[in-house]
Every structure is written in structure tokens, then in C-alpha cells.
Amino acid sequence: MLVALIINIIAIGTLVYSFTQSSRKSIQALKTALVKGLKLAPWMVGIIVLIGIALSFVPPEVIERYLGGEMTIYQVVAAALIGTVSMIPNLITLPLAGSLIDSGASYTTIAAFLTTLTMVGFVTMPLEIKLLGKKITFWRNLLAFFFAIIIAVIIGVLM
Amino acid sequence: MKQESIADNLKKLAIFLALTAVILILMRYLFPEQSALSLEVMRDYSMEVALIFPPVLLLMGLADVWIPEDMVKQYLGKTSGWRGILLSLFLGTLPTGPLFIAFPIASEMLKKGARIANVVVFLGAWASLKMPQIGVEIQFLGLEFAFYRAGLTFIAVICIALITDKMLKRSEKI
Incomplete structure (x- = not known):
């Protein structure tokens, strides 16, 4: 919340400063922001609705059941896959990971889950493709998935 | 032109919101529990x-009129090397909010001539090296885990970016 507040203050401060320099350019900037915002708004709404519906059918308790037990390589891959297809709000992710550890999940599994959860986005792929192109989206997500497993395995060795 | 595109987009948004409302009402009757x-x-x-997107848009709009393309090219372009990578990494760790908010920023960086590797580093850092989030991570998963995960992710993000960059350059040549 604090960071959000700081970002807002920075944005407004920059805008005020911009107006002292050139009001013509500042109005142009506001227009650009408005048009972009309106263009992206349906995507944002769509993604949020999709995430909400998806998570309600696969609630945290179900994830806990799958990732909580004894660690196997299948479980690590499963964790990475679950992280890929799900999008969980930041507010829930880390407490969930903490409770998974408490219920017996290994750090390896949690590392795989957290890394793909944050870096690989299945639900958001259409937006990523629209804005960054198919190739970047494909390689970025594919590589992030593999590196998530590598990170998880190394953490398993270290801890 | 501009005015029309605002009206057009508003119309699209309204239709989309109406559709969303229908889906949510259907959900309520079909799956009340979920x-x-x-x-x-x-x-x-x-x-x-709602908290993050407006200021991000505002900053993007301002960056659009005030930051010249030459400057983006100089600091984040093809010749920016390791300094460009580190700068992108740093920029990505500052904000908060889900990754999909970073996509429009990344797209703008690309349009202004930033190197693909830098854009991918920025996204990776935004996704999983955000400083505020690492604080919460330490709280829930312990310092040791957070330290190893962040360190390894740091290396992984750079590898992912450099490989993506290579792959795209190669496919350009063919």
C-alpha cells in the first residue's frame, strides 16, 4: 500500500512539474495516458474477472492438498504447472506459501510454485502477445518455466 | 481523431463491462458458493x-512527451550492454502490482528502441524481484529462503533475457 501511495505521489508530482515546464506537452501526456488507459481497461477487467473465477474453482485449500505432501520430482513439476496456470493476488500468495511450508511442503516445491506463479502468466498471455508479440511472449514464458524448476532444484540442494 | 478514439474506446469498455456483469450474475445463480x-x-x-494503473499510465504519458527516443536508445538500446541490463533490473524492482501492468510499459520501451534483453529483464524483475514483496517474503518464508530465491532469480532473469534476445535475433536473420 505504501509503495502504491509513493508511486501516486511521484506521478502527480511529475505531472505538476511537467505543467510548470510546458502545459501543451502536459496536456498531450494526459491525453496519451487517457487513450492508453481506455484501450487497456477492458483487458484489465477481463484478466481480473478470469482470475477471480479461476481461483474460486481452485481455491487455496485445493492447492494445499496437492503441494503439501512429501516432495517428489512430479510434485515440483506439478507445482510449476499450477503456478503457471494460476494467478493469485500478491496479498494471498506469500501467506499461502507460508502455510504450505507449515503443512509439510518442501522449499523446493514452494520455490517452483512461486517462481512460475509470478513470472509465467497463462491467463495474461493474450495481452502479452498483443503488446510484445508472439516470439517474446513464447520465449520469455518458456524459459521462465524451465528456470523456475532449476531455481527450485538448487534451492532444494542449498536448504 | 483523438476525440473519436476516446469515444470508441469508451463504447468498447461499456460493452465489455456489461458482458462482465452478465457473466457475474450468471455465476451468482449457477455457482453461488464460488x-x-x-x-x-x-x-x-x-x-x-486501481491504485497502481492510473499513476503508471500517467507516468507513461509523461515519459512519452518528455523522454526523447535518443535517450531511451542510449541507456536501454542495443549498445547499452551490462549497464542497460542493470538499469532495467533496477527499474523493475521499484514498483508494485501484478505483472500485466508492466506489459504496456514494456511495449512502450520496445517501441522507443530499447533492447529486447533489457525489456525482458525489466519484466522479470517486476515479476519476482520487487523489493516490497521480498520484505513480505522474508516474513512468511524466512530470510534464508528469500535470500536464495532472490539471488537465483536474479541470475535466472538475466539468463532468460539474454537467451530470449538471442532467439529473436536468430529468427530475424532467417
Whole structure:
């Protein structure tokens, strides 16, 4: 919340400063922001609705059941896959990971889950493709998935 | 032109919102149990997006008129090397909010001539090296885990970016 507040203050401060320099350019900037915002708004709404519906059918308790037990390589891959297809709000992710550890999940599994959860986005792929192109989206997500497993395995060795 | 595109986009948004409302009402009748939970998740996410998205758009608009393309090219372009990578990494760790808010920023960086590797580093850092989040991570998963995960992710993000960059350059040549 604090960071959000700081970002807002920075944005407004920059805008005020911009107006002292050139009001013509500042109005142009506001227009650009408005048009972009309106263009992206349906995507944002769509993604949020999709995430909400998806998570309600696969609630945290179900994830806990799958990732909580004894660690196997299948479980690590499963964790990475679950992280890929799900999008969980930041507010829930880390407490969930903490409770998974408490219920017996290994750090390896949690590392795989957290890394793909944050870096690989299945639900958001259409937006990523629209804005960054198919190739970047494909390689970025594919590589992030593999590196998530590598990170998880190394953490398993270290801890 | 501009005015029309605003009206057009508003119309699209209105249609989209109406459709969303229909889906949510259907959910409520068909799956009343899930509906409550999904609304809760949507509320959390909407709050986050509502707080972060407007200032991000505003900063993007301002960057668009004030930061010349030459400057983006100089600091983040093809010849920016390791300094460009580190700068992108640093920029990505500052904000908060879900990754999909970073996509429009990344797209703008690309358009202004930033190197693909730098854009991918920025996205990777935004996704999983955000400083505020690492604080919370230490709280829930312990310092040791957070330290190893962040360190390894740091290396992985750079590898992912450099490989993506190579792959795209190669496919350009063919």
C-alpha cells in the first residue's frame, strides 16, 4: 500500500512539474495516458474477472492438498504447472506459501510454485502477445518455466 | 481523431463491462458458493490495479512527451550492454502490482528502441524481484529462503533475457 501511495505521489508530482515546464506537452501526456488507459481497461477487467473465477474453482485449500505432501520430482513439476496456470493476488500468495511450508511442503516445491506463479502468466498471455508479440511472449514464458524448476532444484540442494 | 478514439474506446469498455456483469450474475445463480469467493478475489485485484494503473499510465504519458527516443536508445538500446541490463533490473524492482501492468510499459520501451534483453529483464524483475514483496517474503518464508530465491532469480532473469534476445535475433536473420 505504501509503495502504491509513493508511486501516486511521484506521478502527480511529475505531472505538476511537467505543467510548470510546458502545459501543451502536459496536456498531450494526459491525453496519451487517457487513450492508453481506455484501450487497456477492458483487458484489465477481463484478466481480473478470469482470475477471480479461476481461483474460486481452485481455491487455496485445493492447492494445499496437492503441494503439501512429501516432495517428489512430479510434485515440483506439478507445482510449476499450477503456478503457471494460476494467478493469485500478491496479498494471498506469500501467506499461502507460508502455510504450505507449515503443512509439510518442501522449499523446493514452494520455490517452483512461486517462481512460475509470478513470472509465467497463462491467463495474461493474450495481452502479452498483443503488446510484445508472439516470439517474446513464447520465449520469455518458456524459459521462465524451465528456470523456475532449476531455481527450485538448487534451492532444494542449498536448504 | 483523438476525440473519436476516446469515444470508441469508451463504447468498447461499456460493452465489455456489461458482458462482465452478465457473466457475474450468471455465476451468482449457477455457482453461488464460488461466486462469493471469486468476488472477493476480484475486489482485491481491482483495488491493486486501481491504485497502481492510473499513476503508471500517467507516468507513461509523461515519459512519452518528455523522454526523447535518443535517450531511451542510449541507456536501454542495443549498445547499452551490462549497464542497460542493470538499469532495467533496477527499474523493475521499484514498483508494485501484478505483472500485466508492466506489459504496456514494456511495449512502450520496445517501441522507443530499447533492447529486447533489457525489456525482458525489466519484466522479470517486476515479476519476482520487487523489493516490497521480498520484505513480505522474508516474513512468511524466512530470510534464508528469500535470500536464495532472490539471488537465483536474479541470475535466472538475466539468463532468460539474454537467451530470449538471442532467439529473436536468430529468427530475424532467417
